[in-house]
Amino acid sequence: MNPAKMNQLFDTLRAACIRQFGFNPRRITAEMRYVGTEGHGKDLLHIFRAAGSHSQMALKNTYVTLREQHGEKPHWTEAEKAHFKNTDAEIDAEIEAKHAELEYIRHCPLYQDHRAQLLSHYKDWPDYQADGPNPREAARTLIQTLADARDARLADFAEHLHTNDPEQLAHLLLSPCHLEIEAVRAADNVTGKT
DSSP states (O other): OOHHHHHHHHHHHHHHHHHHHOOOHHHHHHHEEEEEEESOGGGOEEEEEETTTOOEEEEETTEEEEESEETTEEOOOHHHHHHHTOOHHHHHHHHHHHHHHHHHHHHSHHHHHHHHHHHTTOTTSTTOOTTSOOHHHHHHHHHHHHHHTTOHHHHHHHHHHTOOOHHHHHHHHHHHHHHHHHHHHHHHHHHTOO
């Protein structure tokens, strides 16, 4: 689909979500992804999915339907609807909190001590080690090894981020890696490397 048509669809989706549900248009822009169409002719639906939860919306002309049940899993919980209704100030505060969290992770001893090891599992990293596990598996293994050893850095990391869930800790520990890889890609684009 061409960009102008996509922009028009998102404009229609934002307007309908504001009118029907009181959703903040910034949330729609930031979190909804276009999936494609269903049906034909006058029954044509444009389907959008939330990036984080996979909850779906169906847009027909200027009317939006929230698909509250998709398959076996319920979607569009009251908490998710409230999330999409956040004010601009609440969204800004959330963004600032995420930024502060990322800055903490980038500079914490746990990440700094294992940075090279974590980055080496990314194919786009200059020191990539092809024979190892993928980044997520490597981070999970590292978290489990450190947890078994009762590592003080991991304990501080978990306490600061308010979670002891190994999956969540692995995800958080990898978050600065993506920024570093993007910086390498940007530098390669400037210097002409590909």
